[in-house]
Structures are given as C-alpha cells and as structure tokens.
Amino acid sequence: MSTSIRLAIDVMGGDFGPRCIIPAVARSLQQISDLQVILVGDAEQVEPLCKKHQLPSGRFRCVSTTQTILAEDSPASVLRGKPDASMRVAIEQVRDGQADACLSAGNTGALMVLSRSILGTLDSIERPAIMAALPVAGKACYLLDLGANVDCSALQLFQFALMGSEAARELSGIERPRVGLLNIGSEVNKGSQRVREASELLRQSDALNYIGHVEGDGLFRGDADVVVCDGFVGNVVLKASEGLAGYMQAELRKALTANLLLRCLSPLLGAALRPMIRRHDPGCYNGASLLGLKGVVVKSHGGADENAFAAAIDRAAQAGRSNLPQRIALRLEGSVPASQ
C-alpha cells in the first residue's frame, strides 16, 4: 500500500485553466515530496504544459477528457449531460480508489451535485456543506455552510457544527475547537426559530466545545475557531468580507501613493505592510472543503492565481492525508440526535 498522497485535479476548471494550474502543480510537487497527481483534462492542452514546467515523471499522470463544465451550466444539466467532463472524471478517480482527494476550481454547484451523486453522502448526514477559512490574526476561522444549503434545519446546523469541529481539528490541529453559532445577538432567545433550536441541540451535546452565539463582528475578533450558519448567510458574509477587504486594500493603496514623497517611500511602506497583507491574503487560505461526502473534495476559488491554487493543493493534500470523511463519520456515530 502506497503512503503517498494522491490528488486528482480538474485542470480545466477556474478562470485560467491549465496555464495557471500546471505551474502550481509543478511547484507543489517540489514542495510536497510524497505528492502524486492525476491531471484530468484536455491532453492537447495539458501535456505540452507538463513538459514546459518540467513535471517530474513518475509523479503525475494525465487522464484525457473531452468535455468541460462551464460556470453557466446548471447543476441539473451537469448530472444528465457531459459524461466525459473533467470535473466528473476527477471525482470518479476518488470513487474508484485512484486518488485520495479531488480538487477543482470549477462551478461550485456542479461540483457539489456531482460529488454527492458520484461519492455519496455519509450515512448520518442530511446534507453536505461547504467550509472555508477566514484569515483572522494569522489563524483560520472556519465558516460553514457557504452556499450549498440555502435553508437549513436545526439538525443540519448541528451536523455542520460536528463536521466543522472535526475538520478544524484535522486542518488546524486544535484539540477542542471552539464552535459558535452565527446569530444576531448573544442572548439565548435571539434569532430565528431554527437558529434557536440549533442552539438548544448544541448546548445539550457534549460532543462539542460549543461557546454559544457569535455575532457578525465576533467573526473577526477570533471568538471562535468554527462558526456555523445557513448557506445563504454564510455566502453573503464571506463575499461581503472579501469585497470589503479588497475595497479597503485598494483605498489604502490609493492613499499611500497619493503624492511623490509617499511614492518615494513605497519600498519602506511595502516592507512594513507586506507581512500583514501576506498574513491575510485570501489566496493563502484558498481551498474550501465539501464536508459530509464519502470522499475528499476541495473547491479552489475560480479566480485563483498560481499561488492560491498551490494553497488549495496543500489543503486538499492535508484533507486527503487525514482521511477527513472517515473521521467525520466516526465522530458522528452516537453524537447526532435522532432526526426530528
């Protein structure tokens, strides 16, 4: 049995496709000595790039496909059509035991429905969720769900908490991750019916280090290691945060280059600000996990550059190495209240 970590990568996904992904793979193969990759996509595009970036032979192989899933393809249509899509074939590598994890920068909705259909959902899980890390003070705050489930029952929110807690333990090495429930007040009687019910389930469970409600500003105070919410709220908060961070950085750049004197000082200012910017670079935290499936699937940001895609490879390798689905399944046994 091989002890290497085997990753199936959908090289056709994302805004930049193979010309961004192949150099990221080349770099990751240098940095992660036991990494093996299966590159799934159009061989005519992929093979010349593998030569160009000198991918080490014996550590990668290509699986050629003829179809690509587009951003505008509906989840329903990708289930019926495109049997030879690179995304589908990459997930099938995990199902068939050829890979320990699958990574794609393609259409998130399509990745979720294909993963559920091909890999299946863990027995006691009602719905899988998408989880990503927000960079707060150089640490990760894991937020889920990020859009897979628009409406969630209290039990689903409870399951997200268990899955997120286990993932934070594996990915960040925190022994007892602090789990919070996103809400509009810290008092127990706040929020919608479903959030209050979820809060009750979480309080009654001893399987979790539940710290209670976390408000929007608590996300950026490091109040919790894992924060749980429904997919509508999570998606809006994540995108608003990305939007605001980008907006503030652009405003800062404008202000610090407003006159000649400041522009002369830019090497000094750049050196002072670079560690902070690097510590909060969303690219370093790229790689959202699809949790609750019977296999490891990681979603890269569609607009990821080479650096960011390499970060997602890291995350996928880590999740595959720790066999996260099996750990979540073990954790769920006996921890989940009976379906309501």
Added chain:
Amino acid sequence: MSTSIRLAIDVMGGDFGPRCIIPAVARSLQQISDLQVILVGDAEQVEPLCKKHQLPSGRFRCVSTTQTILAEDSPASVLRGKPDASMRVAIEQVRDGQADACLSAGNTGALMVLSRSILGTLDSIERPAIMAALPVAGKACYLLDLGANVDCSALQLFQFALMGSEAARELSGIERPRVGLLNIGSEVNKGSQRVREASELLRQSDALNYIGHVEGDGLFRGDADVVVCDGFVGNVVLKASEGLAGYMQAELRKALTANLLLRCLSPLLGAALRPMIRRHDPGCYNGASLLGLKGVVVKSHGGADENAFAAAIDRAAQAGRSNLPQRIALRLEGSVPASQ
C-alpha cells in the same frame, strides 16, 4: 407654524449617556441654526451638563424622567413596565406633535416595539424595518432590514425596497436610487423561495429602479444605492463589516508603527491616511432610520462618541425635515401589490 426642526432626544440611552450626548447637542445647535431640542432624561444629570456646555437658552428644553431602559430589558417588558422611561417619553413627544423626530442610542429592540406601539405603523406596511448607510467610496449604500425582522415574507422585502428607495432619495438626493436584492448569485433562479418571490415582485413593479440581485461583494463595489435583505442577514453582514473594518484598521496601525523609522514618519502617514479614514468613518454615517412608522425615529449606535452622536442628530434632523413617513406613505399608495 414654526419652520424650525424639533428633535426629541433620549439622553439616557447608549453606553455614555448625557455626558457624551449633551456636548454633541451643544455642537449641533451651533451648526444647525434652526434646530430645537427636547432633552428627555434625568434632570439632575442633564441640567448641570447643559450649563457646562452652554446650551443656548430658547433652543432647548428638558423633560425630566425617572426611568431608563437598559440593554438587557426585553422588548415585552418595556411595553408593560417603565411608563416614565426616557426613551418612551422621547417617542411620545413625536406622537404629541411636540417634536418632528426622535433620536435614541438605547436598546434597539425596545426602541422598535415602543415606536410601533406609540406611533403606529403606516397603513400599508406589514412590518417596519431598520435602515443604515454603509460608507462606500464616500457615498452611502443603504442597507435594510438590519434586525427588526428575522424572517421576512416576499411582500415585506418588496415593501423594504420601496421604503429604502424613498429614504435614499430624501437622505442622499438621488433621483432614482438603484435598488438591489441581496442574494447568493446573480442569476434569477438563485436564493431561497422567499428571495426569488421578492425578486419577481420587484421586477414586475415600475415604481422602482430595480437592478436585480446584488451579491455580498457587490455591497462594496457601489453596485446599488439601496440593498434589501431580511433582518438576520442584514444584521450579520453589517456587524461583520464593522468588525472587519475595525480589525483591518488595527492591523494597519500595528504595521505602520512597527519600527522607529515608521513612527518618525507617522505625521506624514497620518496626513495621507486621514482623508480615507474619515471618508469611511462609521461614525460619520451613524444614525439608523426606523422606517414604516407614522413618525420619524432614528437610532444612534450605542457606542457612539460625541462626533458620531452629532452625525445621528444631523440624520434625524434631515429625516424630520423631509417628513419621511408621509413621503413613504404617498409612495406606497398604489405601489404595493395586494397582500399574498
């Protein structure tokens, strides 16, 4: 009939009470020449402060009260108890025609239930909403609801859009404010059932300049002048944005004072950054409107300092001057689809 603008202020509300509010009032009385204020609160605390800050006689009067609503008071308990609370008496000034608007920095839930009970809700409005401005590139993006309504029907979201549009016109002077619906994707089939239904109502109405769905990051790209969502999402997004902005400013300050050379340059850097920070100071945008009531009620941030409270006085005066409730009532006539 007086043409001055008369403001009833709950001076006991907020984290700092009269010692922050009275100096803010003193400054606003200097700056707004036709402003008259009714200071509602504990006369023993208020009157010495009025002397100390030399409030011009003839432009203010005190209404003494013996009770204060606390942050932990439940909305239900403030309706039954505390008949002489400063917040209640301040709202009653509007009901009794003594004031054109009421301003409080106290408990938001209490302010909403007391306002609904004392002033009443506009005829065609199902539920009032709370609206605040996000500072984006020196302009306001109005977001509502911010927590008055945890769950909202499609019709309520539609009504929020009409109220927000009218408020943006009065407060920002935009002729046809661009109204967006906060959602997790730009496609028409995205989001929860209720959001999709609201989207349909908005698309069919010609009373609004409806631009479609706005995603979280769109809030900070200036895509819309008014963005509508339910109170849970709005509250979380607003607080997350405030939390992130505060966190990034603190990180920036740390980075720019990390060494002696940078500290020597701090006057220069301060001058470069100050206009940007001022343009985005949440304090300058302090003052959330309670829309849908038969009177003008404005909520200041509980932690507002003197500057921020003065900004809320400005906003309350502006809303009172334009007689926003009457304008909203006129706008609603004939624009609201039949209740579903």
